[in-house]
Amino acid sequence: MEWKGKVSAQVRSFKAEQAWSLLKDFGGLHRWVPSLHTCEILEGVNGQPGCVRYCAGHVNGTTTPAWSTERLLGLDPVNRSYRYEIVENNKGFGRYEAEIRVVDGLDGCDCVIEWSFAAEPVEGYDEVRFVVRVGELVAQMAERVGEALRAGV
Template identity: 40%
Template sequence: MGEESIPKWEGKVTVEVRNTVEEQAWAVLEDFCNLHKWIPIDTCYQVDGVQGQPGLIRYCASNIKGVVEDDVVAEPETTIKWAKEKLLKIDPIKRCLSYEIVDNNMGFKSYVATLKVLPNEGDAKSAGCGIEWGFVCDPIEGWTLQDFNSYIEYCLQFMAKKIEVECSVTSQS
């Protein structure tokens, strides 16, 4: 008999970005190699390709202190968790991009994400827009789909708050 295929994980999270027009939110997303300015990671930089073009590869990493073994924090060592991510598609008209993880030490076997800026569906008086982060990936060892989806939601909420602060500062200048 053939191998049983393990179903892919799929998820989608959307957040509102208040007091921010679509163009401002898109400026953050399209700057593919500055992710560290918007979500809680330590570094992100270009390693290959042309800025703003499919094929661009970024390196993202964070230092993680303490290693957990059998639910106990072992010696306070620092581990670097990293990923190389390749820009697959970018569309400034539709304000969306897709990328995949091409190499990592975090247990991803396959991962493709799509980020989109969504127009405000409310009345014109309420300034703001939305950001949607969708993903499809193989199950990740040590995670549940619910935990991973919560992590994506946390990162997207963090990003939305940083964008709101940045946009309120630049609009006051």
């Protein structure tokens, strides 16, 4: 059995290209996801398929340490997206692939961050709770990206 889903969150008052300028940094995820305190490139060149990042933080606001190594599978600047997979982790993941994509909103004034995934069931979660958690992460990401853009980063 495989879980598949897509969640999204709006970044108000900014175009997709503006948000993508921040999110395309594969080694910079810790700037946009509050539960991460570290994200660094371990091997390869940041932004080049095959590079591997190490992400570390805490599980759902607890003090329980959580980490993963993740490989970039592809980066598409035209469609403002990248795909990656989890290689190793202590979070209960087996196979996990995801895509982060930034698209212009229907109103032409805002943009939307989309996070889609395909995963084996994750230890400690049911599918609905997992989708809710990924939705929370993309909402936090959109909030932080909007704050950075308003600050002129």
